[in-house]
Amino acid sequence: MIRSLMKSRETILAGAILLLVIGIAIRFPGFVTPSNLANVFNDTAPLIILALGQMVVILTRCIDLSVAANLALTGMVVAMLNMAMPGLPVPVILVLALVLGALMGLVNGLLVWKLDIPPIVVTLGTMTIYRGIIFVISGGEWINAHEMSDAFKAFPREVVLGLPVLSWIAIAVVLGFIILVGRTPLGRAFFAVGGNPHAAVYTGINVGLTQCAAYVLSGALAGLTGYLWVARYAVAYVDIAGGFELEVVAACVIGGISIAGGIGSVGGALLGALFLGIVKNALPVINISPFWQLAISGSAIIIAVTFNATSSRAKGRVILKKAEHAA
Amino acid sequence: MSLATPDTGAQGRQIPDRLKSPLQRFLVSWELLLLVVAVAVFTLNSFASPYFLDPWNLSDATFNFTEKAMIAFAMGLLIISGEIDLSVASIIALASTAMGFAVQMGADTPVLVMIGLGTGLLCGAFNGFLVTGFGLPSIVVTIGTMSLFRGISYIVLGDKAYTGYPSSFAFFGQGYVWWVISFEFVLFALLAIVFAVILHKTNFGRAVYVVGNNPVGALFSGIRVPRVKFALFLLTGLMSGVAAICLTSRLGATRPSIAFGWELEVVTMVVLGGVNILGGSGSIPGVVIAAFVMGMVTFGFGLLNVPGIVMSIFIGLLLIAVIALPRIAGRVIAHRKA
Amino acid sequence: MVMLANTQGIADTHPQTGDGTGPVLTLSGISKSFPGVKALSEVSLELFPGEVTALVGENGAGKSTIVKILTGIYQPDEGTISINGTPVSFPTAQDAGRAGVTAIHQETVLFDDLSVAENIFIGHAPKTRFGLIDRKEMLRKAQALLERIGARIDPHVTLKDLGIANKHLVAIARALSIDAKIVIMDEPTASLSHKEIEETYELVERLKAEGKAILFISHKFDEIFRIADRYTVFRDGQMVGTGKIEEVSEQELVKLMVGRSVDQVFPKRAPLLGKEVLKVVGYCHPTEFEDIGFTLRAGEILGFYGLVGAGRSEFMQALFGVTKPSKGAIRIDDTIAVIRDPYEAIRHGIVYVPEDRGKQGAIKGLPIFQNVSLPSLKETSHKGFLRLAEEFKLARDYTQRLDLRAAALDQDIGELSGGNQQKVVIAKWLATKPRVIILDEPTKGIDIGSKAAVHEFMAELAAEGLAVIMVSSEIPEILGMSDRVIVMREGRIAAEYEGDDLTPEHLVRAAAGITEVRS
Structure with missing residues (x-):
């Protein structure tokens, strides 16, 4: 019973999303046209990418609240680079964004691994530091569309096979994560470290190193998204994606990724992000003020975490043979 | 290895109460170090700007920390007990919104105060219920309620603001009790004493330490751990309500973005004050001194025209450094010994 | 199939004659200390290809420590490990695996959420x-x-x-x-049913035939005599005997294991049993224990014996209100007591000295005197305000009675040795003036001196009319201290002995269910 329930957590969420979409479609058929759905997906792409990075961090019993600040800082750096050197090709910028993001993730990871500082403290701290650095390097100025090169701005919006590159990148990241999480020793180590750190030691897995790797991954994806975000909206300033880290954590929690570590799936994180993306895009359509969004994601976090907690099993040693066979 | 089992026979029978006098303990304490830092910052500030030592300027400087410190006292207890509340700034927003709404309904100051405190208590009870009732991790719960509480403010207010608070309401954030001594500062001082007494002089305060050091051991010693934690969430909510009253009164207006990002500063203040982020140790005097240090640093930066966001870099660095440095020092010492 | 082919290869290189070949693994002079305890002192052990060596000893004898050293979890303080005569070291678990050592651990070190x-x-x-x-x-x-x-x-x-x-x-x-040469099995049959146990034995036979050297840790004598070729006995962190299994009898092995109870002198007692203090009827738990019932009189020491995982601690914790029983009732003196949490248990005069001292007993980070006064704060305080002088007085009185060794009463309890921590935990409960005290493995992992002090004190308490329940897996302790012993097995009461029936053989057999398996 419990087993099938747990197995189908993604199914429940997918069902909820489907109901939501159908509900909206009944009154506003325009919402479910393929082109609009593609738009919704494209809008949600950054959230999907970051949620997957956050997922591996949470799997290892950590949390990364610095992703949005990392995104904004990387975005500002590449925008300024583009302004200074408009000829820099996009692939170079992509690599730079990934590396810069990964470095910021590494700072988090090293502080958690080597100094054993609680993840929440580390990332609360780096979150404000990264934001502050944006102000320092930009002097608080905005970088606007006309200051960016066309190639820089066009990349994420370029339409390939009917979808913008941004969407394709999100799809690629999802596919990459399916392989990483399911088919590589590192991916499985994320689960092992979070599920039972004690046993991970018995299997020769280095717990701190694995956590650090998760932070680097999350940071690299935040960096990548930083470029895509700045290019797509063609603007960079100190406060872009402010508070987005909460939405990312919300997507993970809604997607059934256990904050206690060790439990979660790529599908869950994807669905969690899609749920929030659909809600966000549907609010204006169904005539609800966008100001509702914050409260909705807050409620979704609380409901999801409560649901996850009550559906998880009670621990305890089963001594009676009878009870074990009955279970 | 340690002082344990001296194995010197009969000598071990009479165990002295204390190994070190309270004074000796104070001399190697975090609080003393902080005090030195506070004096240094004060001195530096007075050299950096001729305006700093003006009594009215100093009085203004206290507003930088009094409201945050009120929450930090309760948050300090909560963190010592091993939990955390990241929703405090959002509770301020919701309480302030509730008061603003009541003003539109024609409520007067006493009612506003009740509403501010009541909203804080309700929010704290909600957090406490989720954490102790379902056994949920407080970090996630309060990240959720952080969005929810402020989200409700946004739903109610959108991009508008509540103004028109009665003139008698202004006293809490703008009134002076005597000369340059503001009402807020007096309240801060009183609350500091109350919380110091609660934490250091009562059975409840002892329970807070026990729960934070070893929640399982606390349960096995007959402490009703959920009740203690629930009370602390309630207290933190209440203090957020108090801060909401002071802040709203001082600003004279409510916007949904009020006190945005304060949770970080409150947590930093608590950690800087020597409270172990993992729970179990810390003191109210430490938090009080930390509040002064942060307030004066902020004020000093302000006098030097350093923008607020740069100060946040400093706060972020401080938060990490305060935890990292003792650990690095500990390792160096352990390394030398080995 | 690949696995079998590989293991066949091993068998070829190590002729499986058993006799005559040298040991594949040799440990010599291995010592390991933890803060406050010496877990192993100069232990030696040899494993031979194609043979099963049974490692026997009581809980706390150092068996688990040796397993952890062999699998790279712990590093020995002294001594050498050699494989086929070459000295090796295992800095991590993977190094041990690569060197051909594998283990089935007693605690399941697996991942619940993986396939x-x-x-x-x-x-x-x-x-x-x-x-x-x-x-x-x-x-x-x-x-x-x-x-x-x-x-x-x-x-x-x-x-x-x-x-x-x-x-x-x-x-x-x-x-x-x-692909291992050496297989460590740490109580592999502890939680298995009869049929599964048989299958495990077959597996051991097959591994033997493949030429693997097996270290088999077990408490069950019948299986030791059935499958082992050699035995090695640990006691209190030392190797006290080793040899071929056919050259030893069950009685001799028990004697080696428990040390003929000459090392420990237990206080002489003339129990003066008072009236019935506690009566437990039909206590049940959905998964952990069933139908536990007994009575306890003032001045009595009631021992609870059983193997690890027999449900003794689980039952005691239910009695103390930590977990809820599904059925059952308690009567204290003449009134029915409803106990929903430890707070209520303490108020009814039941206190519990837990087995897991570090997690459940001592509040590390707090000074000794605050640990002692913790459940008595109502008495030492005044209207909710602490009175330190009263706390110090209480702590002084009770720690002195227990002969605590510490530098000062405001010393962090975490700095004390295990034995002294235990004295503080006991002092804390005595200060509440209980009716019934439950001691769960009260002397596990503490030094001999403190052990004797705890035993003496237990006797004193009983003499003063306190009703004592002692859970212990150490046979000499159980025999030396108890007036009556209840043996638990698989969550149920298996037997109850007193007087002349209180013999090591009876206890071991009842706990392991030997009569049942053999019949």
Whole structure:
């Protein structure tokens, strides 16, 4: 019973999303046209990418609240680079964004691994530091569309096979994560470290190193998204994606990724992000003020975490043979 | 290895109460170090700007920390007990919104105060219920309620603001009790004493330490751990309500973005004050001194025209450094010994 | 199939004659200390290819420590490990695996949320030529391994959906997934049913035939005599005997294990039993224990004996209000007591000195005097305000009675040795003036001196009219201290002995269920 329930957590969420979409479609058929759905997906792409990075961090019993600040800082750096050197090709910028993001993730990871500082403290701290650095390097100025090169701005919006590159990148990241999480020793180590750190030691897995790797991954994806975000909206300033880290954590929690570590799936994180993306895009359509969004994601976090907690099993040693066979 | 089992026979029978006098303990304490830092910052500030030592300027400087410190006292207890509340700034927003709404309904100051405190208590009870009732991790719960509480403010207010608070309401954030001594500062001082007494002089305060050091051991010693934690969430909510009253009164207006990002500063203040982020140790005097240090640093930066966001870099660095440095020092010492 | 081919290779290089060949693994002079305890002192051990060596000893004798040293979890303070005569060291678990040592651990070190196949292969999964985990191959190999050990488990399922016995089989499969020369089995049959135990024995025979050297840790004498070729006995962190199993009798082994109870002198008692203080009727728990009932009189020491995992601690914690029983009632003196949490248990005069001193007993980080006064704060305080002088007085009185060794009463309890921590925990409960005190493994992992002090004090308490329940897995302690002994097995009361029936043989047999298995 419990087993099938747990197995189908993604199914429940997918069902909820489907109901939501159908509900909206009944009154506003325009919402479910393929082109609009593609738009919704494209809008949600950054959230999907970051949620997957956050997922591996949470799997290892950590949390990364610095992703949005990392995104904004990387975005500002590449925008300024583009302004200074408009000829820099996009692939170079992509690599730079990934590396810069990964470095910021590494700072988090090293502080958690080597100094054993609680993840929440580390990332609360780096979150404000990264934001502050944006102000320092930009002097608080905005970088606007006309200051960016066309190639820089066009990349994420370029339409390939009917979808913008941004969407394709999100799809690629999802596919990459399916392989990483399911088919590589590192991916499985994320689960092992979070599920039972004690046993991970018995299997020769280095717990701190694995956590650090998760932070680097999350940071690299935040960096990548930083470029895509700045290019797509063609603007960079100190406060872009402010508070987005909460939405990312919300997507993970809604997607059934256990904050206690060790439990979660790529599908869950994807669905969690899609749920929030659909809600966000549907609010204006169904005539609800966008100001509702914050409260909705807050409620979704609380409901999801409560649901996850009550559906998880009670621990305890089963001594009676009878009870074990009955279970 | 340690002082344990001296194995010197009969000598071990009479165990002295204390190994070190309270004074000796104070001399190697975090609080003393902080005090030195506070004096240094004060001195530096007075050299950096001729305006700093003006009594009215100093009085203004206290507003930088009094409201945050009120929450930090309760948050300090909560963190010592091993939990955390990241929703405090959002509770301020919701309480302030509730008061603003009541003003539109024609409520007067006493009612506003009740509403501010009541909203804080309700929010704290909600957090406490989720954490102790379902056994949920407080970090996630309060990240959720952080969005929810402020989200409700946004739903109610959108991009508008509540103004028109009665003139008698202004006293809490703008009134002076005597000369340059503001009402807020007096309240801060009183609350500091109350919380110091609660934490250091009562059975409840002892329970807070026990729960934070070893929640399982606390349960096995007959402490009703959920009740203690629930009370602390309630207290933190209440203090957020108090801060909401002071802040709203001082600003004279409510916007949904009020006190945005304060949770970080409150947590930093608590950690800087020597409270172990993992729970179990810390003191109210430490938090009080930390509040002064942060307030004066902020004020000093302000006098030097350093923008607020740069100060946040400093706060972020401080938060990490305060935890990292003792650990690095500990390792160096352990390394030398080995 | 691949696995079998590999192991065959090992068997070829090490002729499986058993006799005559040298040991494959030699430990000599191994010592290991932890703060406050010396877990092993100059222990030696030899394992031979194609032979099963039984390692026996009471809880706390150092068996688990030696397993952890052999698998790279702990590093020895002194001594050498050599494999085929070459000295080796195992800085991590993977190094031990590479050197050919594998273990089935007593505590399941598995991952609840991973599949069975992954649990078997995590850390050394088969890979495709792209470096990815080869799931098909992994499932196939897992299936083959599980079949080899006779387990009917689907390698696809998530581990948490398996029962405890099947989890154990997965742990066995995991151990065998490493191409090992040396297999350590730490109580492999402790949680298995009769049929599963038989299957485990067959497996051991097969491993023997493959030429593997097996270290078999067990409390059950019948299985030791059935499958072991050699024995080694540990007691209090020392190796006290070793030899061929056919040259030793069950009685001799028990004697070696418990040390003929000459090392410890127990206080002489002339129990003066008072009136009935506690009566427990039909206490049940859905998964942990069933139908526990007994009475206890003032001045009596009632021992609870059983193997680890027999449900003794679980029952005691229910009695103390930590967990809720599903059925059952308690009567204290003449009134029915309803106990929903430890707070209520304490108010009814029942106190509990837990086995897990570090987690449940001592509040580390707090000074000694605050630990002592904790459950008595109502008495030492005034209207909710602390009175330190009263706390110090209380702490002084009770720690002096227990002969505590500490530098000062404001010293952190975490700085004390295990034995002294235990004295503080006992002092804390005595200060509440209880009616019934439950001591769960009160002398586990503490030094001899403190042990004697605790025993003496227990006798004193009983003499003063306190009703004492003592859970212990140490036979000399149980025999030396108890007026009456209840033996628990698999969550139920298996037997009750007093007077002349209180013999080590009776206890060991009842706890292991020997009569049942042999019949």
